Amino acid sequence: MSRLEIIQQSCDLCGLCVEECPFDALAIVEGWLRVGEGCVLCGVCVEKCPADALCIVEEREREERDLGSFSGVWVLAEQSAGRIHPVTFQLLGKGRELADRRGTCLCAVLVGDDLGAAAKALCCFPVEKIFVAQHPSLARFRSGTYAAALAELIERERPEIVLCGATSMGRAFLPRVAALVKTGLTADCTGLEIADEEGLLLQTRPAFGGNIMATIVCPRHRPQMATVRPNVLPTLEPGRLRDVEMVRFTPSGGAIESAVEVLEVCEKQTDAVNIAEADVVVSGGRGVSSAQGFGLIRELAQELGGAVGASRAAVDAGWIPYPHQVGQTGKTLQPKLYVACGISGAVQHLVGMQSAGKIIAINQDPEAPIFRVADVGLVGDLHVIVPRWIERIRRRRAADGPNNSAGASAPPPGHGEGRS
Amino acid sequence: MKIAVCVKQVPDTTRVEVDPETKTLVREGVESVLNPLDTFAVEEALRIRQGLGGTVTAITLGPPQAERMLRQVLAFGVDEGVLVSGREFAGSDTWSTSYALARAVETLGGFDLILCGKQAVDGDTGHVGPELSVHLGLPQATYVRRMREIEPDHAVVERLTDAGYEVLRVPLPAVMTVVKDLNEPRLPNLEDLFRGRFAPLKRLGRQEIAADPAQIGLDGSPTRVVEIFSPSVERAGRIYEEDLGAGIAQAVRLLEEEGLL
Numbered sequence: 107m108s109r110l111e112i113i114q115q116s117c118d119l120c121g122l123c124v125e126e127c128p129f130d131a132l133a134i135v136e137g138w139l140r141v142g143e144g145c146v147l148c149g150v151c152v153e154k155c156p157a158d159a160l161c162i163v164e165e166r167e168r169e170e171r172d173l174g175s176f177s178g179v180w181v182l183a184e185q186s187a188g189r190i191h192p193v194t195f196q197l198l199g200k201g202r203e204l205a206d207r208r209g210t211c212l213c214a215v216l217v218g219d220d221l222g223a224a225a226k227a228l229c230c231f232p233v234e235k236i237f238v239a240q241h242p243s244l245a246r247f248r249s250g251t252y253a254a255a256l257a258e259l260i261e262r263e264r265p266e267i268v269l270c271g272a273t274s275m276g277r278a279f280l281p282r283v284a285a286l287v288k289t290g291l292t293a294d295c296t297g298l299e300i301a302d303e304e305g306l307l308l309q310t311r312p313a314f315g316g317n318i319m320a321t322i323v324c325p326r327h328r329p330q331m332a333t334v335r336p337n338v339l340p341t342l343e344p345g346r347l348r349d350v351e352m353v354r355f356t357p358s359g360g361a362i363e364s365a366v367e368v369l370e371v372c373e374k375q376t377d378a379v380n381i382a383e384a385d386v387v388v389s390g391g392r393g394v395s396s397a398q399g400f401g402l403i404r405e406l407a408q409e410l411g412g413a414v415g416a417s418r419a420a421v422d423a424g425w426i427p428y429p430h431q432v433g434q435t436g437k438t439l440q441p442k443l444y445v446a447c448g449i450s451g452a453v454q455h456l457v458g459m460q461s462a463g464k465i466i467a468i469n470q471d472p473e474a475p476i477f478r479v480a481d482v483g484l485v486g487d488l489h490v491i492v493p494r495w496i497e498r499i500r501r502r503r504a505a506d507g508p509n510n511s512a513g514a515s516a517p518p519p520g521h522g523e524g525r526s
Numbered sequence: 527m528k529i530a531v532c533v534k535q536v537p538d539t540t541r542v543e544v545d546p547e548t549k550t551l552v553r554e555g556v557e558s559v560l561n562p563l564d565t566f567a568v569e570e571a572l573r574i575r576q577g578l579g580g581t582v583t584a585i586t587l588g589p590p591q592a593e594r595m596l597r598q599v600l601a602f603g604v605d606e607g608v609l610v611s612g613r614e615f616a617g618s619d620t621w622s623t624s625y626a627l628a629r630a631v632e633t634l635g636g637f638d639l640i641l642c643g644k645q646a647v648d649g650d651t652g653h654v655g656p657e658l659s660v661h662l663g664l665p666q667a668t669y670v671r672r673m674r675e676i677e678p679d680h681a682v683v684e685r686l687t688d689a690g691y692e693v694l695r696v697p698l699p700a701v702m703t704v705v706k707d708l709n710e711p712r713l714p715n716l717e718d719l720f721r722g723r724f725a726p727l728k729r730l731g732r733q734e735i736a737a738d739p740a741q742i743g744l745d746g747s748p749t750r751v752v753e754i755f756s757p758s759v760e761r762a763g764r765i766y767e768e769d770l771g772a773g774i775a776q777a778v779r780l781l782e783e784e785g786l787l
């Protein structure tokens with residue numbers, strides 16, 4: 107049995123580990139550091155101990171898989187009705203980098219039915235191979251059939267790394283795949299790096315509600331699997347259409363049976379849902395003060411041709427519905443420009459928008475943490491600043507003349523003609 | 527209907543903070559609580575029991591201290607609490623946690639419906655529900671936001687997706703994970719609180735659930751945490767306080783540079 111061991115002669119009883127332990131499992135008792143029942147071997151104390159007085163001793167009688175026999179980096183290309191999910195192009199960029207680092211190939215994997223168009227679209231990306239798991243029973247996403255098909259393909263082809271978007275689809279079926287092939291899965295990664303010669307994948311992700319970041323590895327099982335948050339990695343632009351090897355795969359009978367039936371799919375694409383793909387997002391937080399207050403946020407968003415986001419505080423207050431929420435428990439965005447109005451900048455919010463190209467923050471509290479991530483910070487009442495800013499934008503547009511307003515949507519009705 | 531709810535004891539993450547000076551976790555006075563997202567699973571189980579009759583069992587894998595959280599759950603009116611515990615389970619990642627829960631479910635004779643919260647707010651993975659369903663060989667529905675229909679042999683549920691929702695017909699027994707839109711959890715009354723405090727708990731160890739020692743705890747976990755650090759994001763931006771006019775001008779200039787004007 108693995109356990110946490112204390113090297114008592116190194117321990118100088120500084121107590122840091124006792125404070126840091128997320129499970130209150132460490133205590134100093136009569137001049138000795140003791141491990142209590144609550145220890146879950148999370149390793150926080152080992153990491154934090156300045157005297158290196160703690161270590162986790164593992165027992166290794168596990169069966170070791172032949173790790174060297176796994177090769178190739180796979181990206182699951184999520185598609186729906188032939189449209190490839192944008193996170194795929196972000197994963198392909200990172201996948202290429204990891205594959206090059208490992209000196210191995212990058213493969214895209216499609217699961218579904220009628221995949222011709224999607225497969226062709228993938229040929230514009232630097233992949234060596236495309237696996238096409240196609241069957242009429244895979245036409246609609248069902249976690250059972252998709253997981254069984256992918257698990258079967260993994261067992262056959264033995265990739266060393268499998269990446270998938272942390273979407274409602276990826277998060278529902280990748281854990282099934284991990285359980286089926288018995289390997290580790292790291293959820294919602296924001297960073298991926300190869301550590302060493304053995305090709306250990308360092309998977310970094312937020313935990314404890316975004317309050318800490320953790321790096322996770324999967325040392326003795328393959329493939330190393332991770333779901334990755336949409337919009338944290340840069341997007342790979344398509345290149346020229348190339349000839350790519352296609353490997354067709356028909357899942358076995360057992361894999362395509364599922365007792366679950368999809369009766370109906372309802373996808374209402376409101377602007378809210380689109381915030382994840384918008385170039386400009388203007389968000390409001392508690393500082394907006396009311397549902398009506400969001401009118402101003404909407405006006406600014408419209409002026410910039412963008413979508414409206416919100417902090418959890420604004421969503422919880424009922425001023426705007428949940429699909430607009432940005433952050434740890436909402437959406438992750440990577441717009442060219444993010445504007446935060448009356449948002450304090452809690453880590454849980456930052457997780458969702460910190461990889462934006464540029465960030466402008468408006469807040470009346472000069473100490474608000476949002477200013478630490480801002481490119482331009484404006485200290486003051488948003489109800490004063492936002493209208494002034496809109497005014498300046500309109501004046502600027504008017505000065506440029508009506509033909510020169512490319513890039514933004516039409517000004518809102520009633521404010522159309524430049525009146526200056 | 528025999529219903530199980532898998533619940534987890536988590537640190538109160540709303541109060542976990544990073545000290546800006548030392549860049550370490552400030553945990554003073556942070557308590558362990560029932561994973562908030564599990565309350566919706568507990569509530570739904572109780573509502574189903576109300577409609578169809580049967581029992582609700584809450585199962586947790588955790589240290590002995592998780593008993594307090596389990597009693598909190600019993601106070602909602604859950605029939606039975608089961609604490610799967612033992613030093614061998616320490617270090618479990620989602621794979622070995624779901625394996626141990628599956629063994630516990632089987633030891634308890636199986637259930638018609640097993641409900642889990644969407645994810646636990648400490649690890650935030652959402653893996654345990656789907657992995658549990660694989661270990662049990664049962665169908666799953668994740669992110670359930672509405673139960674349209676529930677009968678002894680099947681359920682029709684709405685599953686939240688990124689772009690809306692889908693309606694699934696799921697035969698029972700099955701594993702489902704639920705989101706907070708599903709219901710409004712009740713508050714326990716005094717009588718329930720009293721009952722919860724003294725209700726008997728079942729404790730199961732590794733041997734009782736016949737778990738393979740190589741599949742549980744750190745030994746059975748494919749993943750390892752190798753580093754923990756506080757998130758740091760800083761930009762060398764400029765903050766305008768007195769000179770707001772200049773700041774707004776700068777904001778307009780930035781729009782121009784980004785091609786937004």
Ligand SMILES: Cc1cc2nc3c(=O)[nH]c(=O)nc-3n(C[C@H](O)[C@H](O)[C@H](O)COP(=O)(O)OP(=O)(O)OC[C@H]3O[C@@H](n4cnc5c(N)ncnc54)[C@H](O)[C@@H]3O)c2cc1C
Nearest residue numbers: 315391392393417418419433434435436448449450470488
């Ligand atoms: C597990 C977990 C998950 C979470 N997930 C998310 C998530 O996904 N997304 C998210 O956003 N949060 C999330 N949170 C909540 C997060 O911790 C914060 O509570 C939340 O982001 C705060 O929202 P806010 O900035 O709007 O409100 P506050 O923190 O209250 O800040 C309001 C700000 O507005 C400023 N202000 C007030 N009036 C004005 C005015 N007139 N003009 C200018 N400025 C003004 C104030 O100075 C203040 O800085 C999560 C928390 C936990 C524990």
